[in-house]
Amino acid sequence: MSRSRIVFFVIIGLAVLVVLITTLIQPQLERMNVSQNATATAQYDFEHTITLTINFGTEKEKWLTDATTRFMQANPNVKIELDGQGSMESYQALSLLTPSSAALDKNYAIPVLWSPASTIQVNLLNATNPDLLKNCKQLVISPTVLMVWEDRAKVFEAYYKDKGGITFENLVNALTDPSIQGSWEKLGGKASWGLIKIGHTNPLKSNSGVMSLITFANNYYKKASAVTSPQVTDAIFREWLKGIEDATTRPFIDSTGTLTDKVINQGPAAYDFVVMYEALAIENYKNAVGRQNQTIRIIYPPYNLFSDHPMCLVNHPSITDAQKRTATRLMDFLLSKDIQQLALTYGWRPADTSIPIFGTSSDSPFEEAEIKAAGVGTEVGQAIEVPDGATINDLLTLWTRIINN
Numbered sequence: 001m002s003r004s005r006i007v008f009f010v011i012i013g014l015a016v017l018v019v020l021i022t023t024l025i026q027p028q029l030e031r032m033n034v035s036q037n038a039t040a041t042a043q044y045d046f047e048h049t050i051t052l053t054i055n056f057g058t059e060k061e062k063w064l065t066d067a068t069t070r071f072m073q074a075n076p077n078v079k080i081e082l083d084g085q086g087s088m089e090s091y092q093a094l095s096l097l098t099p100s101s102a103a104l105d106k107n108y109a110i111p112v113l114w115s116p117a118s119t120i121q122v123n124l125l126n127a128t129n130p131d132l133l134k135n136c137k138q139l140v141i142s143p144t145v146l147m148v149w150e151d152r153a154k155v156f157e158a159y160y161k162d163k164g165g166i167t168f169e170n171l172v173n174a175l176t177d178p179s180i181q182g183s184w185e186k187l188g189g190k191a192s193w194g195l196i197k198i199g200h201t202n203p204l205k206s207n208s209g210v211m212s213l214i215t216f217a218n219n220y221y222k223k224a225s226a227v228t229s230p231q232v233t234d235a236i237f238r239e240w241l242k243g244i245e246d247a248t249t250r251p252f253i254d255s256t257g258t259l260t261d262k263v264i265n266q267g268p269a270a271y272d273f274v275v276m277y278e279a280l281a282i283e284n285y286k287n288a289v290g291r292q293n294q295t296i297r298i299i300y301p302p303y304n305l306f307s308d309h310p311m312c313l314v315n316h317p318s319i320t321d322a323q324k325r326t327a328t329r330l331m332d333f334l335l336s337k338d339i340q341q342l343a344l345t346y347g348w349r350p351a352d353t354s355i356p357i358f359g360t361s362s363d364s365p366f367e368e369a370e371i372k373a374a375g376v377g378t379e380v381g382q383a384i385e386v387p388d389g390a391t392i393n394d395l396l397t398l399w400t401r402i403i404n405n
Contacts, residue, residue: 048077048322049077049078049079050077050078050079050322050323050326051078051079051080051081051323052078052079052080052081052112052113052323052326052327052330053081053083053109053110053111053112053113054068054080054081054082054083054111054112054113054114054115054311055083055085055090055094055108055111055113055114055115056082056083056084056085056114056115056116057084057085057086057087057090057115057116057117057118057207057309058084058085058086058255058257059117059142059208059256059257059277059279059280059307059309060115060117060139060140060279060309060346060348061082061084062346063140063342063343063346063348064082064115065082066342066346067333067334067339067342068080068082068330070339071330071333071334075326075329078326078330080330081109083108083109083111085108086205086206086207086254086255087116087117087118087120087121087206087207088121088203088204088205088206088207088209088210089205089254090114090116090121091116091121091124091125092105093105093106093108094114094125094129094132094314095124095125095128095129097110097129097132097316099316099317101316101318102318110314110316110318110319111314112313112314112319112323112324112327113311113312113313113314113327113330113331114133114311114312114314115139115309115310115311115312116207116309116310117207117208117256117307117309118207118210118211118305118307118308118309118310118386119138119308119310119386120207120210120211120214120386120392121207122136122310122312123386123387123388123389123392124389124392124393126389127388127389127390128389131315132314132315132316133312133313133314133315134312134313134314134315135312135313135328135331136310136311136312136313137310137311137312137331137335137351138308138309138310138311138351139309139310139311139334139335139343139351140279140308140309140340140343140348140349140350140351141306141307141308141309141348141349141350141351142277142278142279142280142306142307142309142347142348142349143277143278143300143304143305143306143307143349143380143381144208144211144212144215144275144276144277144278144300144301144304144305144306144307145275145276145277145278145281145298145299145300145375146166146168146273146274146275146298146299146300146301147263147273147274147275147276147281147296147297147298147299148166148272148273148274148296148297148299149267149268149272149292149294149296149297150294150295150296150297151189151268151294152184152189152193152268152272152273153166153297153299155184155187155188155189156170156174156187158188159174159187159188160173160174166273166297166299167219167301167302168215168216168219168220168244168301169219169220171196171198171244171273172240172243172244174187174196175196175243175244175246175247176243181195182195182196182247183195183196184196184272193268193272195247196247196272196273197247197248197249197268197270197271197272197273198244198247198248198249198271198272198273198274198275199248199249199259199263199270199271199273199274199275200212200248200252200259200274200275200276201252201253201254201255201256201259202252202253202254203396203399204396204400205252205254205255206253206254206255206256206259207256207307208256208259208275208276208277208307209252210392210395210396211275211305211307212275213241213395213396213399214227214305214384214386214387214392214395215275215301215303215304215305215384216241216244217231217232217237217241217395218303218305218384219301219302219303220237220240220241221237222302222303223303224303224382224383224384224385225385226384226385226386226387226388226391227387227391227395228387228391229390229391229394232387232391232394232395232398233394233398238398238402241398241399241402242402245399245402245403248403249270249271252403256276256277256280257280259274259276260274260276260280260284263284264284264287264288264291264292265291267291267292268292277307278298278300278347278349278376278380279346279347279348280347281296281298281374282298282347282365282366282371282376283346283347283365285365285370285371285374295370295374296374297374297375298374298375298376299375300375300379300380300381301381302381302382303381303382303384304380304381304382304383304384305383305384305386306383306384308351309351311331311334313327313328313331335351335352337352337355340352340355341355341360344357344360344363344364344366345363345364345365347365347366357378358378
């Protein structure tokens with residue numbers, strides 16, 4: 001064999017050997033690089049203080065404060081700043097956010113995480129800025145309830161005992177029937193009770209106010225699927241809703257928590273029926289008894305809109321990768337079984353549906369006999385689908401016109 005042929009085969013052999021070595025070693029090198037990068041990222045997150053600003057609906061403040069305190073104790077380098085704000089107000093501020101914004105309206109800090117009271121605000125924001133929110137997850141759940149003072153509940157149920165008792169349909173009937181005209185005396189109550197008085201928050205400012213309007217609409221149409229713009233702008237529905245709104249106590253309160261405090265302090269002199277969250281009704285049950293010397297009844301509408309408290313990562317250039325990673329870890333922590341069970345002790349139903357509401361924790365108010373006697377239970381009505389942003393805006397416009405006329 002000639003020398004040139006031998007050299008040729010040696011070169012070919014070396015080339016094949018190089019390819020084989022590269023094929024075998026390259027994946028190991030890539031895995032090492034990925035591992036080293038991940039280790040370096042984790043080390044950076046551990047060594048540097050990372051601040052997370054969370055804009056949240058104030059209804060869940062006690063549980064969220066407890067939960068985030070536990071997270072910070074386990075992660076000393078993480079600082080969490082909780083910014084409680086009305087869900088509709090915070091939605092309106094975020095709707096004005098642009099990539100070049102350095103702060104929100106009124107100089108509020110741009111949050112890393114946003115947790116309004118309901119998917120309602122997420123749908124509204126997605127309608128105008130679909131790229132702003134990422135990785136939304138439900139945290140805790142609370143059904144809508146109608147809270148009624150016990151003496152009023154007994155009279156109303158007796159009058160409508162053959163028509164389903166306390167329902168929105170019967171409530172509108174009592175308000176609009178010419179033979180009743182909203183009079184407690186005509187229903188069999190005391191003359192001193194005056195007219196029926198309804199309470200819900202301002203839907204332009206408060207999530208529970210928007211939830212009230214949607215719950216009214218779905219119960220009017222007797223459906224669990226989302227109501228539509230033609231339905232909420234229908235003239236007959238408008239008159240039905242006007243019957244409720246004409247009986248509402250004014251001025252409207254901007255916060256559900258503030259409304260609850262006012263209801264408990266002023267009692268049936270100012271409010272007879274109040275639309276609110278189950279969690280707040282449970283939390284204030286004993287306060288109601290102590291303040292007004294009577295219990296409250298907690299009623300679930302047949303078609304019920306749940307306050308599902310999503311938490312979303314805000315997709316803005318000002319938020320760093322380290323903040324995004326830490327925010328994701330926090331959301332996973334809030335959805336861990338222990339922290340979800342902790343929500344029960346504050347009157348919230350866990351978003352983790354594998355956790356039973358009843359029979360799991362002696363610290364849970366759901367286990368208290370008097371709370372169950374008030375009406376809290378497993379039958380909470382059919383879950384309502386949240387309508388799209390355009391329909392919600394039409395409903396808000398309708399409500400504004402009703403109360404201004």
